[in-house]
Amino acid sequence: xxxxxxxxxxxxxxxxxxxxxxxxxxxxxxxxxxxxxxxxxxxxxxxxxxxxxxxxxxxxxxxxxxxxxxxxxxxxxxxxxxxxxxxxxxxxxxxxxxxxxxxxxxxxxxxxxxxxxxxxxxxxxxxxxxxxxxxxxxxxxxxxxxxxxxxxxxxxxxxxxxxxxxxxxxxxxxxxxxxxxxxxxxxxxxxxxxxxxxxxxxx
Numbered sequence: 001x002x003x004x005x006x007x008x009x010x011x012x013x014x015x016x017x018x019x020x021x022x023x024x025x026x027x028x029x030x031x032x033x034x035x036x037x038x039x040x041x042x043x044x045x046x047x048x049x050x051x052x053x054x055x056x057x058x059x060x061x062x063x064x065x066x067x068x069x070x071x072x073x074x075x076x077x078x079x080x081x082x083x084x085x086x087x088x089x090x091x092x093x094x095x096x097x098x099x100x101x102x103x104x105x106x107x108x109x110x111x112x113x114x115x116x117x118x119x120x121x122x123x124x125x126x127x128x129x130x131x132x133x134x135x136x137x138x139x140x141x142x143x144x145x146x147x148x149x150x151x152x153x154x155x156x157x158x159x160x161x162x163x164x165x166x167x168x169x170x171x172x173x174x175x176x177x178x179x180x181x182x183x184x185x186x187x188x189x190x191x192x193x194x195x196x197x198x199x200x201x202x203x
Contacts, residue, residue: 002035002038002039002175002176002177003174003175003176004039004174004175004176006038006039006041006042006175007038007041007042008038009032009033012041014044015044015045015048016041016044016047018044018048019037019040019041019044019047019048019051020033020037022048022051023037023051026051026055034180035084035172035175035177035180036084036085036088036168036171036172036177037050037051039171039172039174039175039177040171053164054164057157057160057161057164058073058161058164062157063151063153063154063156063157064154064157064158064161066096067093067096067097067098068120068123069157069161070089070092070093070096070098071093071098071106071116071120071124072123072124072127072158072161072162072165073085073089073092073093073161073165074086074089074090074093074103074106074107075106075107075109075111075124075127075128075131076127076131076161076162076165076166076169077089077107077165077168077169078106078107078108078109078192078195078196079109079128079131079132080131080165080166080169080170080173081173081196082168082169082170082172082173082196083177083178083179083196084172084173084177084178084179084180085165085168085169085172086107086192086195086196087179087180087181087182087183087190087192088180088182090103090106090107090190090191090192091182091183091190093106094183094188094191099115100189100191101113101115101191102114102115102116103191103192104191104192104195106124107191107192107195108192108195109128111124111125111128118148119148119149119150122144122145122148122150123145123148123150123154123155123158126141126142126144126145126155126158127158127161127162129141130159130162130163131162131166142155145158179196
């Protein structure tokens with residue numbers, strides 16, 4: 001059960017029901033609304049905006065590929081110790097073809113051990129710094145990304161995704177969301193199994 005009660009599908013009316021219908025139109029493979037979406041059920045206007053923003057900015061190829069965005073989402077969620085988002089996006093990253101070792105290294109923030117191209121590693125280290133020490137971001141950090149081959153729109157999109165998950169991670173942890181166990185649905189091992197403590201632990 002979430003720490004903060006939400007509106008379940010069977011109880012949804014009006015704008016909330018409309019928002020859930022939009023979710024199912026976008027995700028016809030799902031039989032339940034994702035828990036992170038239900039966190040916004042008390043503000044269905046915001047829920048709709050949040051879903052539209054997510055699908056237009058994150059769940060698509062844009063200036064960055066969706067796979068690279070999933071790496072950023074997995075990394076940031078791991079750094080923010082958010083079980084729900086980290087395991088969810090680890091699963092999506094895996095679905096984009098990332099090897100178990102890559103998923104594990106990115107989720108744990110062990111970027112030197114991640115077997116990914118040098119330019120992607122540079123971008124993830126930038127996202128890591130923005131997540132943990134954004135106040136220390138310097139012009140030379142951005143220049144390093146240009147030197148690695150990233151364009152201005154790509155760097156900007158990396159900032160958007162990093163910031164987006166700073167928000168989502170705190171919503172998920174605020175509601176007490178746990179690992180959704182998406183890997184179990186396909187009977188696959190979760191490369192990050194056991195990495196994060198349950199929400200509500202003090203250490």
